[in-house]
Amino acid sequence: MIKYALQCDAAHEFEGWFGSSSDYDDQSARGLVDCPICGSRGVSKQIMAPAVAGTKAQSSAPAIDPKAREMMMTALGEVRRHVEDNFDYVGDAFAKEARAIHEGTSEERGIYGEASPTEVKALVEDGVRVAPLPPPAPKKTDVN
Known part of the structure; x- marks a missing residue:
């Protein structure tokens, strides 16, 4: 690793x-x-x-328990499904709509969509609460 x-x-x-x-x-x-x-x-x-080996034995990174990893991936998938099932998809108007909700000029509701890193940074700097949506689980053929 x-x-x-x-x-x-x-x-x-x-x-x-x-x-x-x-x-x-x-x-x-x-x-x-x-x-x-x-x-x-x-x-x-x-x-x-670079990590330089010393005279003392160095411990390697702890192994991730496969059951814990599977539980985490399942939880992230459930979060994504919940958002997709219960929030309004606003596409690339996410930054504009999130700001409007924050300012009270649009209906208070959960939304999701796309925003550029610059738009996300501006929202965060202005106190608009945003979080990245967990990505969809990768296909087994896409990972090593």
Whole structure:
């Protein structure tokens, strides 16, 4: 496993774990690497200090229990389904509609849709509460 420090084009920093360097390159090229904060696929690797082995044994990253991972993925899928079933889809008018709801000029309701990283950043800076929708579960053929 390899851990990369990543940053999206909206300057959100996060980490990603990949089976190998080529796994990151492949997944990035297929648009499977996105920002967990804003959903942007404009993600790049950041400069990292290499891990240098010392004289003491270093522990590796803890293994993720497959049952816990499955439970988390199921919960994220349920959140997405709930939003899709109960909220209004507003497409690329999301930023405009979210701002209108925040300002009280549009009906208070749950919405979802698309917004650019710049639009999301402006909403957050203005105090509009937004969160990324969990992505749909990847097809088993799309992951390694």
